[in-house]
Amino acid sequence: MCDNRLWLVGLSMPENEQENPLGETDRIVVAGLQTVDPSSRRMVLHGFSTTGNYRLPILSAILDKAFLECDAYRVEFLAPADDIQGIAVLQAAGMTEEGRLRNCRLNTQTNRRHDVLLYSMLRPESPRFSTAFVPFKLGVLAITGNQESLLTADFIRYGGDFGRPIQRETAELLNLLDENGKLNARRNQQDLLNHPSGLYRPGISDVVCQAASQAVDYFSGRLTRFDVAMDISGGSEFQQKVWQALQGIPFGATWTYEELAQRLCPDDWQAARRMSRAVGSACGANPLPLFLPCHRVIGKDGRLVGFAGGLDVKEYLLAHEIMGVNE
Numbered sequence: 200m201c202d203n204r205l206w207l208v209g210l211s212m213p214e215n216e217q218e219n220p221l222g223e224t225d226r227i228v229v230a231g232l233q234t235v236d237p238s239s240r241r242m243v244l245h246g247f248s249t250t251g252n253y254r255l256p257i258l259s260a261i262l263d264k265a266f267l268e269c270d271a272y273r274v275e276f277l278a279p280a281d282d283i284q285g286i287a288v289l290q291a292a293g294m295t296e297e298g299r300l301r302n303c304r305l306n307t308q309t310n311r312r313h314d315v316l317l318y319s320m321l322r323p324e325s326p327r328f329s330t331a332f333v334p335f336k337l338g339v340l341a342i343t344g345n346q347e348s349l350l351t352a353d354f355i356r357y358g359g360d361f362g363r364p365i366q367r368e369t370a371e372l373l374n375l376l377d378e379n380g381k382l383n384a385r386r387n388q389q390d391l392l393n394h395p396s397g398l399y400r401p402g403i404s405d406v407v408c409q410a411a412s413q414a415v416d417y418f419s420g421r422l423t424r425f426d427v428a429m430d431i432s433g434g435s436e437f438q439q440k441v442w443q444a445l446q447g448i449p450f451g452a453t454w455t456y457e458e459l460a461q462r463l464c465p466d467d468w469q470a471a472r473r474m475s476r477a478v479g480s481a482c483g484a485n486p487l488p489l490f491l492p493c494h495r496v497i498g499k500d501g502r503l504v505g506f507a508g509g510l511d512v513k514e515y516l517l518a519h520e521i522m523g524v525n526e
Contacts, residue, residue, distance in 0.1 A: 230244060230245065230246035230257075230261055231244070231245040231246045232244055232245075232261070232264070232265055232269065232271075232274070233245060234269075234271075239272065239273065240270060240271050240272035240273065241271070241272065241273045241275070242265050242269065242271040242273070242274050242275070243274075243275045243276070243277075244261065244265075244274055244275065244276040254288070255288050255291055255292060258288060258289070258292045259292055259326075262274060262292065262320060262325060262327075263325075263327055266322045266325050266327065267327070271322065272321060272322050272368065273319060273320070273321050273322070274319065274320050275317060275318070275319045276289065276294065276317075276318045276319070277300065277303065277304070277315040277316070277317060277318075278315060278316045278318055279304065279313060279314075279315055279316075280299065280313065280314040280315055280316050281313070286316065286318075289318045292320070293320055293324060293325065293326055293402065294318040294319060294320045295318065295319055295320065295324070296316055296317070296318055297317045297318065297319055298316070298317050299314055299315075299316055299317075300314065300315050300316075300317060301314050302314065303315045321368070321372065322365065322368055323365060323368040323369040323371075323372050323400065324372070324400065324402075326346070326402070326404070327345060328343055328344070328345055328350070328365055329343065329344060329345070329399065329400075329403035329404045329407040329408075330342065330343045330365055330366055330369040330399070330403075330407070331397045331398065331399035331403060331407050331408065331410070331411035332355075332369075332370065332373070332375065332397060332398040332399070332411075333397040333398075333411050333414040333415055333418065334385075334397075334398070334418075335418045335515075336515060336525070337354070337356055337357070337511060337512055337515055338354055338355050338356040338357050338359065338382065338512075339354075339355050339357075339375075339382065339398075340352060340353070340354055340355075340414055340489060341353045341354075341355050341361070341363075341366045341370075342397075342407055342410050342411055342414065343363070343365060343366065343407070344404055344406050344407045344410065344430075345404060345406070345430075346404045346405075346406065347406065347428060347430070348406055348427075348428035348429055348430040349406060349407070349410055349427060349428065349429045349430065349487055349490060350430055350486065351363065351486050351487065352410075352486070352487045352488055352489055352490055353366065353488075353508070354488065354508035354509065354512050355382050356382065356509070357382055357383070357384050357385045358377070358381055358382060358383075358384050359381060359382055360381055360382075361381075361382070367380070369399075369400065370382065372400060373398055373399075373400065375398070397411030397412065397414065397415055399411060406427060406428055409427055410425070410427045410490070413425050413426070413427060414489065417489070418519070418525065419525070420519075420523060420525065423450035423451075423520075424450060425489075425490050427490065429487055429490060429491070431443075431486065431487070431491075433486065434481075434484065434486070437477065437481065438481040438484060440463055441459070441463070441478055441481035441482065442481065442485055442486075442487075442491045444459055444462045444463060445459070445482070445485070445491045445492055445493055445495075445496070446491060446492070447462060448492055448495040448496070450520055451520040451521050452495060453495050453496070453497045453517065454495060454496055454497075455475075455496070455497060455498065455499045456475040456476075456478050456479045456482070456496055456497075456498070456499070457471060457472055457475045457499055459475075459478050459482075459496055460472070460474040460475045460477075460478045463478070475499075479496075479504075479505050482496055482505060483505055483506075483507055485507070488506070488507060488508055489516070493506065494506055494508070494512075494513045494516045494517060495517070495520075503517075
């Protein structure tokens with residue numbers, strides 16, 4: 200639980216002189232996060248002094264705490280304007296300078312007032328997660344990942360809602376929302392959605408950037424197989440086996456759920472038939488549709504069934520792959 204003030208304790212352990220330019224010994228760093236506006240999820244960071252407590256790993260951990268555990272959208276910090284080392288660490292963490300507050304802080308030892316700089320970070324600017332949007336005829340593909348791998352992909356229709364808060368927050372930052380907080384209609388943002396490599400903020404992870412670029416090439420007909428790191432560790436052992444097997448379905452081909460199950464039980468067709476319903480459920484829980492192509496799995500009678508992105512999106516993707524339909 201995160202109340203109005205949550206005090207955090209971190210251990211700073213400099214390992215060498217390069218990481219510890221002031222020659223400090225190991226120290227306990229205490230800092231506070233205070234909620235100042237619950238409705239906008241705005242928090243203020245307190246407790247850092249100008250004596251070198253700005254350790255980047257600790258600051259990054261505090262920001263993670265605010266965004267991931269306390270559900271903050273915005274974190275602010277007032278830094279002394281003359282603290283060059285501290286400001287450098289704030290910038291290295293990805294925080295942005297918003298302005299200068301004149302004579303804002305009193306030095307009780309000298310009885311003089313000093314300027315401070317307002318630094319902030321919004322949750323969609325955090326390096327912990329990155330989201331990019333790739334447009335296609337029916338909407339956008341929202342791709343989210345970290346520095347190592349992709350985590351989720353979701354199809355969002357024009358005029359539709361966002362299923363994940365980080366997607367909506369990033370879309371808001373990119374000015375992709377309409378007056379009701381939904382994805383803007385295609386006709387109202389065609390210029391934005393013509394971006395050649397997808398839509399994303401500066402500084403996103405290389406993995407997400409690579410995935411967005413590959414998705415653009417897929418929708419334009421230049422790519423038939425994705426090559427990007429994916430994290431599927433959130434699924435059960437069985438789900439992960441199904442998701443891995445999806446990568447074996449060739450571009451432009453379709454398998455039935457029974458045929459996919461047979462890849463898991465190649466020596467027992469009866470067991471594969473009994474497993475087909477569980478395989479369908481695993482496909483429905485696929486965290487990375489398109490990259491793990493569950494849209495290529497169809498019912499045994501050839502019908503399009505069971506796609507989290509919507510059957511119209513599934514139909515479009517198959518038409519794109521089989522007949523080269525782009526619009």
